[in-house]
Amino acid sequence: MNWFERKILGFFVKTNGVFSKLFFSGKGIIFMLHRVLPEEEREQFTLNKDLAISPEKLEEFIFLFKTKGYTFVSLDDLQAWLEKKKKIKQKFICLTFDDGYRDNLIYGLPILEKHAVPATLYVTNCFPNGTGILWWYLFEEHAKKTHQFILKSSIGSYEFHWKNEEEAHVQFGRISESIKAIPTPEIESVLVEAFGKTSSEFKQLCNSLSLSWEEIITLSKHPLITIGAHTMQHVSVKQQSIDVVQNEMITSKKELEHYIGKEVKHFAYPFGGTFDVGEKDLEIAQKVGFKTSTLNQVGNIFESNHKSMHALARMPLGNSTDDQRMNYYLNGIYHFSTNGFKKNR
Ligand SMILES: [Zn+2]
Numbered sequence: 001m002n003w004f005e006r007k008i009l010g011f012f013v014k015t016n017g018v019f020s021k022l023f024f025s026g027k028g029i030i031f032m033l034h035r036v037l038p039e040e041e042r043e044q045f046t047l048n049k050d051l052a053i054s055p056e057k058l059e060e061f062i063f064l065f066k067t068k069g070y071t072f073v074s075l076d077d078l079q080a081w082l083e084k085k086k087k088i089k090q091k092f093i094c095l096t097f098d099d100g101y102r103d104n105l106i107y108g109l110p111i112l113e114k115h116a117v118p119a120t121l122y123v124t125n126c127f128p129n130g131t132g133i134l135w136w137y138l139f140e141e142h143a144k145k146t147h148q149f150i151l152k153s154s155i156g157s158y159e160f161h162w163k164n165e166e167e168a169h170v171q172f173g174r175i176s177e178s179i180k181a182i183p184t185p186e187i188e189s190v191l192v193e194a195f196g197k198t199s200s201e202f203k204q205l206c207n208s209l210s211l212s213w214e215e216i217i218t219l220s221k222h223p224l225i226t227i228g229a230h231t232m233q234h235v236s237v238k239q240q241s242i243d244v245v246q247n248e249m250i251t252s253k254k255e256l257e258h259y260i261g262k263e264v265k266h267f268a269y270p271f272g273g274t275f276d277v278g279e280k281d282l283e284i285a286q287k288v289g290f291k292t293s294t295l296n297q298v299g300n301i302f303e304s305n306h307k308s309m310h311a312l313a314r315m316p317l318g319n320s321t322d323d324q325r326m327n328y329y330l331n332g333i334y335h336f337s338t339n340g341f342k343k344n345r
Helices: 003-014 018-024 055-066 073-081 103-114 135-145 166-181 185-195 198-208 213-220 242-261 279-287 303-306 323-330 333-339
Strands: 028-032 091-097 120-122 149-152 156-161 225-229 266-268 292-294
Touching: 003 018, 003 333, 018 333, 028 073, 055 103, 073 091, 073 225, 073 303, 091 103, 091 279, 103 120, 103 213, 120 242, 135 149, 135 166, 135 185, 135 198, 149 166, 149 185, 149 213, 149 279, 156 166, 185 198, 198 333, 225 242, 266 333, 279 292, 323 333
Parallel strands: 028 091, 091 120, 120 225, 225 266, 266 292
Antiparallel strands: 149 156
8 A cells, every 4th residue: 555545545534434435335245254153152263263153243244234225135146237237226245155164054044044135155065075174173173282283295394383372373374374385185195194183084074064965955946045166175276277276166166066956157266365366267267157256355346346257355254343344344444445446356
């Protein structure tokens, strides 16, 4: 952010978002969520606590958006609006849930149904296939018992140490980056060694937290639910070759379509940050036939985003999203503070 943008930002904040709203709140917001868990279950986690929203909080946000006059749209509606095939009168909110956790069905769907709110579930195929390694939960357990973690792979050997929870949190981010860089075929054996767990223990954890294919099929038939793709193995695509990315996208799309018997039009880049998604990946997503692709990079949605259908911004939503943050989301201050004048990636 340059000097001029900082001055403007100061003005936007000082005037309580009245002016930023005119120019930077766009037509709406796509929100990114993962799990939905009752507060007592959320409380059991430290490192992964913010991966889940409580059902009460989700409902509270839905009320808030309705009170403020927002309408809820599906990704199909959003796509049609961006392609100028459909009009949306009010400002909109679009909810998306990543990865394919079973709690979306147990705790999320009843709330969506109660308020007739549509949502997209981006499924990572390794979740229902039982091959996903949910190392972030294994690490949470690991960090409670010991104070070091050793990762040995063909790209190098790394040691992580921490003394307390706060330091564990910092290392958690670093470990995540290191794991992302490990070549996909090696990941399982590297993590088997690092955690001292067996492949079948990995599978057990995956099956206990993930939606099954049967549940995904049921959800796909629900009028409020859209199933989207999120790759086979949850890979950070920027670091992968064109062939690998193409294969991850095509195979996940085809397998989902095979199970649900419908076209899968929407895609979310795993991790979705600036270091996870490159220009080539946006092109591949379009080429393999997705109609929209979303990032994990903050921003509001504008009419001009029809030029960036494969790089749509999303805002994280969770229990830690406080009133001020929410105001900044809705009045465009958050968009401006991150993106400046830019409305497209
Ligand atoms: Zn994900």
